[in-house]
Amino acid sequence: MRILEVQGITVRFGGLVAVSGVDFHIDHGEVVGLIGPNGAGKTTLFNLISGAITPSSGIILFKGDNITRLKPNEICRRGIARTFQLVKLFSDMTVLENVMLSCLFRKPRVTKDEAAHESMELLDFVGLNGTESLPARELPIGGQKRLEVARALATKPELLLLDEVMAGLNPAEVAEAIESIKKIREKGISIMLVEHVMQAIMDVSDRIIVLHNGEKLAEGVPCDIASNETVINVYLGGTISC
Amino acid sequence: MNSLSTGKYLPNPRIPVLFSAAVLAAALLPLIMDPFTTISATNVFIYIVITLSWALFSGPTQYISIATAAFFGIGIYTSALAGELMPFPLVVCLGGVVSFVLALLVGLSTLRLKGMYFTIFTFGLSELIRHFVLWWEVVMTGTVGRWVVSVDPIPVYYTMLVILVVTISFCFFIGRSRYGLALRSIGQSEEAADHMGINITAVKINVFAITAFFAGATGSTMATRWTYIDPSIAFNPLFSFMPVLMAIFGGIGSITGQIIGAAVLTLLADLLLTEFPYYYMLIYGIILVVVILFLPGGIVGLWDSMKKRRRTETNENT
Ligand SMILES: Nc1ncnc2c1ncn2[C@@H]1O[C@H](COP(=O)(O)OP(=O)(O)OP(=O)(O)O)[C@@H](O)[C@H]1O
Ligand SMILES: [Mg+2]
Numbered sequence: 088m089r090i091l092e093v094q095g096i097t098v099r100f101g102g103l104v105a106v107s108g109v110d111f112h113i114d115h116g117e118v119v120g121l122i123g124p125n126g127a128g129k130t131t132l133f134n135l136i137s138g139a140i141t142p143s144s145g146i147i148l149f150k151g152d153n154i155t156r157l158k159p160n161e162i163c164r165r166g167i168a169r170t171f172q173l174v175k176l177f178s179d180m181t182v183l184e185n186v187m188l189s190c191l192f193r194k195p196r197v198t199k200d201e202a203a204h205e206s207m208e209l210l211d212f213v214g215l216n217g218t219e220s221l222p223a224r225e226l227p228i229g230g231q232k233r234l235e236v237a238r239a240l241a242t243k244p245e246l247l248l249l250d251e252v253m254a255g256l257n258p259a260e261v262a263e264a265i266e267s268i269k270k271i272r273e274k275g276i277s278i279m280l281v282e283h284v285m286q287a288i289m290d291v292s293d294r295i296i297v298l299h300n301g302e303k304l305a306e307g308v309p310c311d312i313a314s315n316e317t318v319i320n321v322y323l324g325g326t327i328s329c
Numbered sequence: 330m331n332s333l334s335t336g337k338y339l340p341n342p343r344i345p346v347l348f349s350a351a352v353l354a355a356a357l358l359p360l361i362m363d364p365f366t367t368i369s370a371t372n373v374f375i376y377i378v379i380t381l382s383w384a385l386f387s388g389p390t391q392y393i394s395i396a397t398a399a400f401f402g403i404g405i406y407t408s409a410l411a412g413e414l415m416p417f418p419l420v421v422c423l424g425g426v427v428s429f430v431l432a433l434l435v436g437l438s439t440l441r442l443k444g445m446y447f448t449i450f451t452f453g454l455s456e457l458i459r460h461f462v463l464w465w466e467v468v469m470t471g472t473v474g475r476w477v478v479s480v481d482p483i484p485v486y487y488t489m490l491v492i493l494v495v496t497i498s499f500c501f502f503i504g505r506s507r508y509g510l511a512l513r514s515i516g517q518s519e520e521a522a523d524h525m526g527i528n529i530t531a532v533k534i535n536v537f538a539i540t541a542f543f544a545g546a547t548g549s550t551m552a553t554r555w556t557y558i559d560p561s562i563a564f565n566p567l568f569s570f571m572p573v574l575m576a577i578f579g580g581i582g583s584i585t586g587q588i589i590g591a592a593v594l595t596l597l598a599d600l601l602l603t604e605f606p607y608y609y610m611l612i613y614g615i616i617l618v619v620v621i622l623f624l625p626g627g628i629v630g631l632w633d634s635m636k637k638r639r640r641t642e643t644n645e646n647t
Contacts, residue, residue, distance in 0.1 A: 137524060139520065139524070158523065158528075159520075159523040159524045160523050160524070160525075160526050160527055160528050160529065163523075163524055163525060163526040164526045168524070168525075169524060171521065175518040175520060175521040176517075176518070176521070177513065177514045177517040177518060177521065177522075178517055178518075179513070179517055180510070180513055180514065180517065184510060184513075187510065188507070188510045188511065188514055188522075188525060188527075189525045189526065191507035191510065192507065192511065192525060192526045192527045193526060199507075238525065241525075242525060242526050
């Protein structure tokens with residue numbers, strides 16, 4: 088069963104075609120990796136799915152419904168959440184308030200106590216326990232990325248878009264992040280993630296999509312992608328294990 | 330769980346008690362004080378209401394509006410036009426409703442602008458309304474000014490007290506509701522707020538319009554004290570700038586700060602106007618400049634940092 092289906096999606100910024108006729112789908116419960124060189128259009132593709140920008144052409148179906156021209160808040164309420172590559176936290180609000188906000192604007196409504204309780208559990212889950220009363224801006228960058236994830240999870244998504252949540256983490260933290268992603272998936276949430284940390288992508292993804300100059304260059308299981316000549320030439324630069 | 334158990338999300342139990350006591354004292358004021366004090370207190374209430382209503386929206390969202398004069402003035406003109414047709418409390422409500430509707434329209438047309446563009450546009454729009462009313466009066470009615478049915482100072486005082494109590498309560502509950510959090514999130518990252526499932530357009534426009542209701546109702550009340558109005562009195566741009574100054578002066582992020590800022594600056598203006606009529610604006614300006622330069626958190630910010638300093642000193646002693 089497909090949770091997301093993207094058909095011929097294209098977006099232009101002036102003369103630049105940032106995403107060009109991309110087709111792909113995500114199945115229920117699947118983890119799909121999205122890789123490609125800098126400027127390939129990965130973040131732009133997330134922006135299209137989450138409604139931050141509207142495509143020049145093409146359609147996006149979520150659970151069979153056309154969501155192409157909906158606003159971000161409508162798309163969120165239907166069940167797609169995301170994180171931002173350049174973190175966009177509510178920096179003067181506390182860590183707890185950042186997460187509670189997402190709970191409080193969900194349907195069905197929850198009380199403030201329920202929201203606080205659930206938010207504390209999510210902060211525990213991403214390893215931010217003990218920081219809840221700090222202003223979000225005081226977290227180190229790794230903590231801010233985790234808060235982005237907790238805040239997105241608090242909207243109770245069915246599909247989670249993670250944009251480089253591992254960038255800037257040390258190897259131990261990357262290993263933790265991989266475990267978290269596997270646990271999120273066990274909750275039944277489908278995931279699409281952009282990452283430059285190849286070992287992580289190969290480890291968690293069921294399927295990988297490669298983007299290059301806004302076009303889909305290749306798609307397949309991690310081992311096929313790791314040994315694909317074109318992908319090695321334009322992006323990987325050498326063989327990696329899968 | 331410390332931030333939960335410190336009761337950050339539960340109202341401080343002292344607040345309702347203190348608030349009720351203050352309201353009771355205010356209700357008794359006209360019985361024990363001379364008429365001059367009552368009138369001066371009415372004036373303070375007016376500025377507190379327009380400061381609170383301005384800061385409720387513009388404070389957390391950082392959409393700095395300078396359109397309060399438009400909503401206030403619309404309230405005044407509603408009073409002038411409808412004052413003879415219906416009882417006074419109804420006139421006041423009508424003034425609020427007309428301002429609310431106007432603000433919905435202003436909101437729809439301006440809230441997609443950001444930062445400086447929004448600010449300048451709100452100012453331009455309120456000037457446009459002023460000139461439109463002036464043109465209408467000159468061309469259509471053949472006069473510039475109007476007479477307003479006057480109401481005694483005492484009922485005006487009590488009406489303003491009611492509006493004040495409603496405004497303070499509203500600001501208090503909004504601040505603690507999910508909409509309070511949403512307004513702050515809009516000020517910090519509108520895009521992220523949108524992606525967390527908040528209908529940011531609806532939140533912004535509705536809250537903006539409700540704050541205009543309070544300003545409009547206040548204008549309708551105030552008009553009955555002036556008896557004569559014309560567009561440059563009713564839409565005086567000072568009514569747009571004063572709430573901004575008063576909120577910054579007292580402390581923009583706190584209801585207490587906004588109330589203190591509005592009260593202190595209103596009384597100060599009254600005092601300076603009687604004592605130093607020629608230097609009034611000059612002294613007023615200097616005081617504002619000094620406060621803005623040296624007290625970035627306003628009076629309340631100064632108070633907080635003094636408390637913090639005292640606490641660290643006692644910690645060091647133990
Ligand atoms: N809002 C925008 N306006 C104009 N150009 C844009 C906009 N957003 C992205 N672009 C351009 O589109 C292209 C794709 O950018 P995008 O951010 O999607 O790349 P990416 O694959 O996420 O790269 P990275 O790995 O560096 O994050 C880039 O050339 C970028 O400059
Ligand atoms: Mg990117």
